[in-house]
Amino acid sequence: MTGRGFTLIELITSIVLLSILAISVTSFIGFAARMFVDVSEREQLLGQSRFAIERLSRELRSAVPNSVRIASSGAVQCLEFTPFVLSGLYLQAPISPDASAELELASAAGFDAVQGNERLVLYPRDAADIYDASRAQNAALEGITAGASPALAVANLTGIHSFPQHSPERRFYLLAAPTSYCVQGSQLWRYSGYDFSASQLAPAAMGTGVLMAEGLNTAVLPAGQVFRYDAPVLSRNAVVHIVLNFGSTLTDDLFFNHEVHLPNVP
Numbered sequence: 001m002t003g004r005g006f007t008l009i010e011l012i013t014s015i016v017l018l019s020i021l022a023i024s025v026t027s028f029i030g031f032a033a034r035m036f037v038d039v040s041e042r043e044q045l046l047g048q049s050r051f052a053i054e055r056l057s058r059e060l061r062s063a064v065p066n067s068v069r070i071a072s073s074g075a076v077q078c079l080e081f082t083p084f085v086l087s088g089l090y091l092q093a094p095i096s097p098d099a100s101a102e103l104e105l106a107s108a109a110g111f112d113a114v115q116g117n118e119r120l121v122l123y124p125r126d127a128a129d130i131y132d133a134s135r136a137q138n139a140a141l142e143g144i145t146a147g148a149s150p151a152l153a154v155a156n157l158t159g160i161h162s163f164p165q166h167s168p169e170r171r172f173y174l175l176a177a178p179t180s181y182c183v184q185g186s187q188l189w190r191y192s193g194y195d196f197s198a199s200q201l202a203p204a205a206m207g208t209g210v211l212m213a214e215g216l217n218t219a220v221l222p223a224g225q226v227f228r229y230d231a232p233v234l235s236r237n238a239v240v241h242i243v244l245n246f247g248s249t250l251t252d253d254l255f256f257n258h259e260v261h262l263p264n265v266p
Helices: 008-060
Strands: 069-073 076-081 084-092 100-106 119-122 138-146 152-161 171-175 179-184 187-192 210-214 227-230 238-246 254-262
Touching: 008 076, 008 210, 008 238, 008 254, 069 227, 076 227
Parallel strands: none
Antiparallel strands: 069 076, 076 179, 084 100, 084 171, 100 152, 119 138, 119 171, 138 152, 179 187, 187 210, 227 238, 238 254
């Protein structure tokens, strides 16, 4: 007895069913692959944005009071501030009309971090008091030596100096090199280690920067403003507003509206 084979109709039907099944499986695999790529990109975007915001916030909290300034030029916006190497209390300082090359400090931990090339500032009331070397509120430091007793230390300036007035809390700051965070197009860069300048520098004059984040979309922000600074007043501390919008082609935008409060400790 001869076995019965497939008819043409049965063969065509089998091919059609297998094709439909293959298309369905392929679509499912493609959808799952797109979901994986989308989730991966979103996690990467979220990770870099959180890192940039956290790093910037932490550094800002170590900024000298009234050292924040902001400059914008086209698609470039820069937030500049000056961290401090050391802060403490002084007991005696040359206040106008007196002049001297020494300040008597209350000795404290941290003097070993002083390298002798910092600037010392008393009661800075605006950014120019910090960045402009001609302002009497700041002076070049030569070094810190031991005082007459273990509880005292002496800050030696590079020359005779006269500060215009006392700090209300008798507090001094030793300035580190300025730091800037600049939005350049769709990227956020960090610059540090450059010299003080009375006028805020452009990124090209700050040396080599470090890329902190990319994928920024400033076009959706009001006037493209990323950074805003509210100076301190009697009723509140200074506030830095940071607005970052991270976008991509595969995920929804991530929008951060962050505030950093800077204690005003004169």
